[in-house]
Amino acid sequence: MEAARVFDSKPNSAEARDIAFHLHSQTNPQRHAEIGPLIMARGEGVHVYDASGKRYLEAMAGLWCTSLGFSETRLKAAAAAAYDKFGFYHSFNHKTPDNTIELAEKLVEISPIPDAQAYFATSGSEATETMVKLAWVYHAVHGKPGKRKIIARDRGFHGSTIVAASMCGLPRMHREFGLPLDGFLHTHCPDAYRGTRPGESEPAFVDRLAADLEALIVDEGPDTIAAFIAEPINAGGGIVVPPKGYFAAIEAVLRRHDILVLGDEVVCGFGRTGNWFGCETVGMKPDMVALAKGITSSYFPMSAVLLGRPIREALSEMNKGGELFGHGFTNSGHPVGAAIALETLKIYHEMDVVPHVRRMGGRLRAGLEQIARDSRIVGQVRGEGLMIGVELVADLATRQAFDPALKVGAMFDALAIENGLIIRAMGDTIGFCPPLVIDEAGIDEALDLFGRTLFSAEAKLAEKRPSA
Ligand SMILES: Cc1ncc(COP(=O)(O)O)c(C=O)c1O
Missing domain, CATH: 3.90.1150.10 (Aspartate Aminotransferase, domain 1)
Structure with missing residues (x-):
């Protein structure tokens, strides 16, 4: 059993005020009231x-x-210098802070997706949801507006907003909320330790997962499925490394049915898995990736999507009548976040x-x-x-x-x-x-x-x- 923490329960203590006034993320409220923060x-x-x-x-x-x-004092200094220039500027309506351009360029230099562009947001959830919207745009422009469903995986984690939570494969993200939304499907987690059947080899396990994915796609109707999302290595679902050949087998199925591959690099990105991006570690070839956390070492809430040429072309096509790309967050490409991210990248390279x-x-x-x-x-x-x-x-x-x-x-x-x-x-x-x-x-x-x-x-x- 969890040890009870001894805490200062005087009504004006920080602990008591926390219990009274502060609702915590991913915390059991009753237990919190007992043990305090x-x-x-x-x-x-x-x-x-x-x-x-x-x-x-x-x-x-x-x-x-x-x-x-x-x-890291260099990140603090980068933030202070950016605040000296201005506390905010945005990227709507053709405007942009100057250092946001530089950050986009630096991300594209290390991007695992060739010929990419960077789109900025504030959280990992916003980045994974942005990829879903871009996948819908891509298929609509290619004459397949019925391709809307998203396949995610059991034990995946993609965020807490409604679509991101729908893509999670963790019961606690769905239970009280009536999620997942319709059209958000789940396939197996590639956990060979727990998932292989008696006598089943890893290659046979991989073949079975690919076959089950294909059966799900055929059952749902390939013309209804837009994209598949996966973390290269599941983080919150228990650090699950897929077996060798998993992504090659899965992606062969997805490509056959014209389903985009979305990489959630929110945890795996920026060196975490021993390569710049987790997709390189596990042989995944995504059409888009979501980045966050390590982009600024979390010294500023910032996230990004790297999207390849086919997605960029779809966006241009969609808006060729002069319409706006109807998507954006107030703090997309925030100049202080960009300054911190640029310094973070510099340190990654130096070290x-x-x-x-x-x-x-x-x-x-x-x-x-x-x-x-x-x-x-x-x-x-x-x-x-x-x-x-x-x-x-x-x-x-x-x-x-x-x-x-x-x-x-x-x-x-x-x-x-x-x-x-x-x-x-x-x-x-x-x-x-x-x-x-x-x-x-x-x-x-x-x-x-x-x-x-x-x-x-x-x-x-x-x-x-x-x-x-
Ligand atoms: C793999 C992965 N994707 C997305 C997210 C969501 O990020 P955020 O909490 O910034 O919305 C997380 C958060 O931990 C994550 O681990």
């Missing part, structure tokens, strides 16, 4: 400090986002982010695998680059999951917090996604804290189930 006060490199001064290694980079850590992530990711993974060898509950260590999941199981041989009532992931999360480590428990999978600037000492500290947490979790479980 963990109030964070500041960050330094890969560490954060709570209001009592306790230090934590932030092994999730906040929400998979602060690639450059929590105190040579891709080989750095491969080195640090290799060290993290090797250390986790070493710890797993001494554990009776680590079923699988998986991931790429600095995005690694450790799945805890009740039985290593049969891969049997823990009884959900034990809430093993939540228990692990609470023990990690006690130990000064911030991870993300996704069910019983423990996620690591540390700032990309983490060095050897940071990795070793994370491993030490993880090892200690794991063995106290095992001891607690053994108390509950002497045979565990």
